[in-house]
Amino acid sequence: MALTQVSSNKCAGGLQKVFEHESVELKCKMKFAVYLPPKAETDKCPVLYWLSGLTCTEQNFITKAGSQLAAAEHGLIIVAPDTSPRGCGIEGEDESWDFGTGAGFYVDATQDPWKTNYRMYSYVTEELPKLINANFPTHPDRISISGHSMGGHGALICALKNPGKYKAVSAFAPICNPMQCPWGQKAFAGYLGSDRSTWEAFDATVLAASYSGPQLDILIDQGRDDQFLSASQLLPDNLIAVCSEKKIPVVFRLQPGYDHSYFFIYSFISDHIKHHAKYLNA
Amino acid sequence: MTSIRNRLQDKVAEMENVAGHLEEIFLTVEENFGRQEQHLEQHHNDVLQTLSQRHNERAAGLVEEKKSKMEALYSQLLSCGQALDASKELIETAQEIYRTPDKRVFLKVALTLSTKLDFETPPADLSDVKTMMDSVNAVPAPSAPVINPQMSNSATQTSLRVCWSLFSDDTVEYYDLYYRPVLEDTLADGFCQPHVSTVKVKETHCTVTDLLPNAQYELWVTATNTTGISPASEKALYMTVPSPPVIKQRECTSCPDAALIRWESGNTNPVDSYTVELSEMDTDGTQSSITESIVAVPTCQCLIQLLSGRRYLICVRAVNIGGPSDKSDPVYISTSGTFFYFLEETAHPCLSISEDGFTIFYGDEELPISQCFDFAFRCVAILGDLIPVRARHYWEVEVDEGTEFRIGVAYEDTERNSYLGVNGSSWCMRHILSSSRHKYEFLHNGWSPDLRITVHPVRIGVALDYDRGTLSFFNVNLEQHLHTFQCHFRNSVQPCFSLDNPGSLTVHNGIEAPEYTFI
Numbered sequence: 001m002a003l004t005q006v007s008s009n010k011c012a013g014g015l016q017k018v019f020e021h022e023s024v025e026l027k028c029k030m031k032f033a034v035y036l037p038p039k040a041e042t043d044k045c046p047v048l049y050w051l052s053g054l055t056c057t058e059q060n061f062i063t064k065a066g067s068q069l070a071a072a073e074h075g076l077i078i079v080a081p082d083t084s085p086r087g088c089g090i091e092g093e094d095e096s097w098d099f100g101t102g103a104g105f106y107v108d109a110t111q112d113p114w115k116t117n118y119r120m121y122s123y124v125t126e127e128l129p130k131l132i133n134a135n136f137p138t139h140p141d142r143i144s145i146s147g148h149s150m151g152g153h154g155a156l157i158c159a160l161k162n163p164g165k166y167k168a169v170s171a172f173a174p175i176c177n178p179m180q181c182p183w184g185q186k187a188f189a190g191y192l193g194s195d196r197s198t199w200e201a202f203d204a205t206v207l208a209a210s211y212s213g214p215q216l217d218i219l220i221d222q223g224r225d226d227q228f229l230s231a232s233q234l235l236p237d238n239l240i241a242v243c244s245e246k247k248i249p250v251v252f253r254l255q256p257g258y259d260h261s262y263f264f265i266y267s268f269i270s271d272h273i274k275h276h277a278k279y280l281n282a
Numbered sequence: 283m284t285s286i287r288n289r290l291q292d293k294v295a296e297m298e299n300v301a302g303h304l305e306e307i308f309l310t311v312e313e314n315f316g317r318q319e320q321h322l323e324q325h326h327n328d329v330l331q332t333l334s335q336r337h338n339e340r341a342a343g344l345v346e347e348k349k350s351k352m353e354a355l356y357s358q359l360l361s362c363g364q365a366l367d368a369s370k371e372l373i374e375t376a377q378e379i380y381r382t383p384d385k386r387v388f389l390k391v392a393l394t395l396s397t398k399l400d401f402e403t404p405p406a407d408l409s410d411v412k413t414m415m416d417s418v419n420a421v422p423a424p425s426a427p428v429i430n431p432q433m434s435n436s437a438t439q440t441s442l443r444v445c446w447s448l449f450s451d452d453t454v455e456y457y458d459l460y461y462r463p464v465l466e467d468t469l470a471d472g473f474c475q476p477h478v479s480t481v482k483v484k485e486t487h488c489t490v491t492d493l494l495p496n497a498q499y500e501l502w503v504t505a506t507n508t509t510g511i512s513p514a515s516e517k518a519l520y521m522t523v524p525s526p527p528v529i530k531q532r533e534c535t536s537c538p539d540a541a542l543i544r545w546e547s548g549n550t551n552p553v554d555s556y557t558v559e560l561s562e563m564d565t566d567g568t569q570s571s572i573t574e575s576i577v578a579v580p581t582c583q584c585l586i587q588l589l590s591g592r593r594y595l596i597c598v599r600a601v602n603i604g605g606p607s608d609k610s611d612p613v614y615i616s617t618s619g620t621f622f623y624f625l626e627e628t629a630h631p632c633l634s635i636s637e638d639g640f641t642i643f644y645g646d647e648e649l650p651i652s653q654c655f656d657f658a659f660r661c662v663a664i665l666g667d668l669i670p671v672r673a674r675h676y677w678e679v680e681v682d683e684g685t686e687f688r689i690g691v692a693y694e695d696t697e698r699n700s701y702l703g704v705n706g707s708s709w710c711m712r713h714i715l716s717s718s719r720h721k722y723e724f725l726h727n728g729w730s731p732d733l734r735i736t737v738h739p740v741r742i743g744v745a746l747d748y749d750r751g752t753l754s755f756f757n758v759n760l761e762q763h764l765h766t767f768q769c770h771f772r773n774s775v776q777p778c779f780s781l782d783n784p785g786s787l788t789v790h791n792g793i794e795a796p797e798y799t800f801i
Contacts, residue, residue: 217762224732243736249760254732275763278798 003135006031012068013038018058021131025123026085027116032128033058034136035068039075046142046167046280047132048273050080051124051158053149054183055102058082061148064262070270074277079132081124083150085117098183099190105178106154107202109191118191121202125158125165144168144276148265149228150175150183156204156218156239163213168279170219170272172265173226176239177205183233205235208242218243218250219275221268223258423510424452427486427503429518437604439495442520445487446503452512454505459488464498464519496524496549496602524549524600524607527556527582532639534613535669537620538590538794542669543613544583545598553600558584559609563593577601585671590617591794620668620675621792622777628665633781635664641788644781661701663780665692666789670774672748676795677777678758679742681713685785688712688725691746691753691775702780704728709767710778711742711755724755724765735764741790744777745799754799761798 006018014037023030039045048071052061061067061080071078084104090113093100104120133140145166147155152174159169178184179199188199200206220236228234236252243250258264429446436443444459462478481488493499498521505512525548533544547553556579562570576584588594593616597609615621623639634643644662668675668691679689688702690710696702703710703725712723712730720738723730739757742764746753754766779787 215760217760219763240734240736247737249757249762250734250736251762251764252734252736254734256732274801278761278763278801282798 003131011035012072014040014068014072016062016068018062023085023123023127025119025127028085028088030082030085030123031058032079032081033062034080034132035062035071035078036136037072037075037077039072040077040137043075044137044139045075045077046139046144047077047079047129047136048276048280049124049128049143049145049155050078051106051145051147051151051154052080052083053147053151054083055097056083056151057102060262061265064266065269066266067269067273070273074273074281076273076277076280077132077136077138079128081128084120088117090114090117096186099187103150103187105150105184105187105191105202106157107188107191110198111191111193114191120154121158124154125162142167142280144280146170146172146272146276147174148172149234149260152220153178153184153204157202157207159216159218160204160207160211161201163211167282168276169216170275171221172268172272173222173229173234173260174204174220174236174239175234177203177235179203179206180238181233181235205238205242208239208246208248211246211248216248217275217279218248219272220250220252221264221272222252222254223260223264224254224256225258226260226264228260422452424454424505424507424512425449426513427457427505427515429501429503429515431518432520432604435605437521437523439523439525439607440493441489441491442493442499442501442522442604443487443489444501444503444518444520446515447486448505452505453507455507456482456484456505457486457488458482458504458506458511459490459501460503460514461490461499461501463494464500493522495522495607496551496553496600496604497522521602521604523604524553524602526607526610527598527600529596529598529610529613531613532623532626533667534615535622535667536588536615536617537669537671537673537675538588538617539673540585540587540669540671541594541596541615541617542583542585543596543598543615545610547582547600548607548610549600553607554602555579556582556584557599557601557606558586558596559599560586560588560594560596563595563614569595585669588615588617592617616792619791619793619795620677622667622669622677624779624789625665625667625776628663630662630664630780632662633664640790641786642779642781643786644784661688661698661780662782663688663702663778665694666777666779668774668776672771672774674748674795674800675746676793676799677744677789677791678793679744679779680788680790681740681742682785682787683738683740684715684783685787686713686715686782687785687787688778688780688782689742689744689787690725690778691744692778693773694776695773696778702778703730708778709753709769710780711765712782713738714782722764724767726767726769731765733765737762739764743796743799745795746775747800756799758796761796763798 003019003021006020008015008017014035016033016035018031018033020029020031037045050061058080067078083102086101097103104118106120106124108121109115109118129143132138143166145155145158146169149172152171153176155169155171156174159166175181175184178188179196188202192198222229222234222236226234240250240252255268258267427446427448429444433443433445448454459481460478462476465476481490498519500517501520502517503515527545527548529543529545535542543558555577558576558579559573561573564570576586593614595612596615597612599606599609624635624642626635629635632644634645635641642664681687688710690702690708692702692708696707697705702708703712706727709726712725714721714723720735722733722735724733737757737760741758743756743758745756748771751770752766752768755764756762757764781787
């Protein structure tokens with residue numbers, strides 16, 4: 001598994017790097033960003049996986065979210081992959097900004113022409129961690145996951161589908177119930193086909209209703225002035241209702257004045273990193 | 283027409299009746315009034331008569347007295363004058379005779395009545411000398427002993443050890459020690475001297491018992507031998523040691539770095555100072571042999587710096603010039619966490635506190651309206667007595683599922699007649715139950731962030747960090763962080779607890795703060 005370093009910048013006392021590799025799951029070249037805190041020079045560190053949202057690459061998070069200071073303070077490695085396979089030459093992959101390139105939805109597609117390359121779920125949960133653990137000073141059993149919007153949906157489903165694998169989970173403005181919103185319906189129909197029962201395996205609200213495993217502690221921040229919230233794309237109330245009933249611990253914060261942008265993520269990223277550090281460093 | 287006339291006639295008759303009645307009544311009243319007037323006049327005359335009689339009697343008496351006094355004075359004056367005359371004559375005679383050159387004649391004349399001029403040489407009266415010669419071998423009466431000032435650590439609460447010494451080589455058979463308490467009143471007017479007690483001892487020291495604690499006594503001593511009693515020694519002032527103080531267990535608070543101990547003096551009169559003694563307890567419960575003392579504590583409280591994670595035994599002694607009192611009953615302080623009781627005097631009348639002092643109940647009973655108005659505290663709340671140390675503090679609050687509560691901190695001077703969290707001097711977590719849906723607010727200045735919490739916390743951890751300026755809340759059972767206030771606490775804050783509907787809550791403290799609370 002050869003890694004090629006694309007860039008390296010010193011940041012907050014540590015190193016913000018970008019690597020490229022040939023992905024087996026996605027069958028194309030993929031980039032991902034890795035932040036190595038100062039502690040990584042001498043010790044193994046836990047890893048926080050960050051999944052970005054629609055239209056993002058591995059660059060948005062590392063240049064706009066301001067996560068490096070908190071990561072350095074708590075001694076966490078942060079890995080931020082891209083949001084979909086790129087340059088696969090699939091017809092229609094660049095037609096929409098909310099489907100195809102930059103919109104992988106962290107599923108394993110079952111429908112043509114997507115099923116060969118669009119396997120972001122397996123990439124994030126299997127291939128990428130193996131790669132990271134082989135190349136960086138990590139504690140393989142101390143990982144957690146977070147993300148924004150589509151990446152928030154990705155973080156929630158990865159945690160709910162893999163009880164005990166992630167020590168902590170959090171999300172910014174996640175798509176909580178994709179089966180019930182336009183974005184999710186468009187993406188799932190394309191990647192998974194028309195049988196809606198197959199969609200349930202990738203819907204956080206449905207997964208929460210049947211979750212059984214070690215106790216979770218989910219932190220969710222949502223901007224109150226988020227246009228997609230009012231456009232009923234995110235549907236957090238559905239997830240909260242199910243978690244209340246199933247007694248899955250969630251703290252959901254509605255932040256007045258904040259929108260869907262990276263300015264919002266920047267404002268609360270240290271709270272989330274602290275939340276992850278509490279469980280990763282315990 | 284006739285009926286009307288008849289009716290009118292009837293009416294007229296009625297009115298005449300009424301008029302007649304009124305007249306009767308008027309006459310009776312007049313009669314009664316007249317009678318009353320007569321009585322009063324009579325009574326008035328009697329009183330006047332008695333008064334004038336008494337006056338006359340007294341006047342007569344005074345006149346008599348005056349007369350007799352005047353007579354007595356007059357006779358005194360007379361005899362005085364006579365004596366003066368006699369003396370004058372005598373002086374003149376004496377002067378005359380004195381001027382004569384022959385003094386013997388003077389003597390002869392002056393002393394004619396009594397003494398002969400010639401010496402007769404009566405036998406010398408040497409009986410005195412004889413007595414003195416006889417008593418050469420006998421012992422003189424002793425001189426006043428010298429009473430010593432009070433030795434330190436010689437007194438107890440109820441006894442004094444008094445010592446004195448002989449002035450010189452006196453022989454003494456026994457001593458009498460006198461003592462009486464010095465009361466503030468006697469120094470003023472000298473009347474009502476307290477009772478003087480006395481003890482007879484053979485040694486030059488004595489332990490006087492049955493005394494009052496923290497009291498001043500005046501003592502003096504006389505020495506006696508066969509010859510007589512010496513004069514009294516100088517008076518010495520001794521003081522008994524005070525009674526031990528009483529530590530107010532429910533008003534002692536602590537945190538991992540310090541403890542605040544409060545006590546009652548245990549003495550009605552003031553003492554000079556207090557000494558606080560502390561020693562560490564080992565894990566198996568035995569007390570360390572090393573005791574640390576803090577002396578010259580001026581008031582009935584002391585803030586002591588301690589080490590965290592230990593157990594201490596603390597006592598207090600009261601000190602005056604007589605010395606230190608016995609140890610008070612001890613208080614045990616554990617510095618594993620922050621520990622406090624409720625401040626009972628801040629409790630709303632609807633709240634009652636459990637016996638162990640850690641649970642409050644808001645009962646269903648209605649308060650009498652007068653009490654509600656007197657106590658302008660709309661919020662059914664109570665404060666905790668947190669130690670005023672600006673460090674980290676952690677405590678937990680246990681609540682029922684159905685209890686609507688507010689818990690947090692507030693400045694001591696927070697407005698009592700407004701709900702917690704509504705003003706800028708209090709911060710709290712609030713739980714509201716509306717049709718079995720749990721809602722949460724984190725209030726300060728009447729504002730709260732918009733939060734949903736899916737699992738209702740029944741045990742809430744509260745973490746206060748003065749340095750960082752944070753107040754955090756946790757679901758203890760899940761180790762889940764709920765919310766953190768960022769605030770600069772300009773003064774010390776007190777934990778506050780209020781119940782918005784009938785229910786109860788219990789405070790658990792003295793707990794070591796879990797690691798995750800102060801990341």
